[in-house]
Amino acid sequence: MRTPAGSSRTLWIAALAAATVGIGSSASAASLPLREPPAHIAVAVGPRLEARARHGDARAAAELGFAYEYGYGVPQDYALAVFWYRRAAWHGDATGQYLLGLMYDRGQGVPEDTVAAQKWLILAVANTRGPKRDEYARIRDAVASKMTVEEIARAQALAEAWSRQHRR
Numbered sequence: 001m002r003t004p005a006g007s008s009r010t011l012w013i014a015a016l017a018a019a020t021v022g023i024g025s026s027a028s029a030a031s032l033p034l035r036e037p038p039a040h041i042a043v044a045v046g047p048r049l050e051a052r053a054r055h056g057d058a059r060a061a062a063e064l065g066f067a068y069e070y071g072y073g074v075p076q077d078y079a080l081a082v083f084w085y086r087r088a089a090w091h092g093d094a095t096g097q098y099l100l101g102l103m104y105d106r107g108q109g110v111p112e113d114t115v116a117a118q119k120w121l122i123l124a125v126a127n128t129r130g131p132k133r134d135e136y137a138r139i140r141d142a143v144a145s146k147m148t149v150e151e152i153a154r155a156q157a158l159a160e161a162w163s164r165q166h167r168r
Helices: 008-021 047-054 058-070 078-090 094-106 114-126 131-144 149-165
Strands: none
Touching (some): 058 078, 058 094, 078 094, 114 149
């Protein structure tokens, strides 16, 4: 399951692009309880990445979540992917927020919930600059197209409340 040295960043970027293709797919996974993985598990993608993620490095948490979502260096596990994406998202990492939004949209590792998906996608767009922002906004808008006006308003209110509570 290991990737060749130096190619993890390429895989991360390529798979992130691939993740956006499945928006709205009907694929779903069982919703498992979200709990921290045991400390003794050595993640094959690298113990340093896991250690950084466990110690609050939001970017490392997003990358570890991505590894679990796609099975890069670890067994594929949507519930653990959601755990690490949520940790990254709560620390304000836009990529973690975006990927958590996608998991809610597809119902992978969590029950399908377009309001929660939209909340996290709104936050991801707000916390991103440059070309990534345009991509995140396009996906946010695609999810919004499946929602009622009331659901969109609820997602916006949740995103605003989250932002107020997590101001740095």
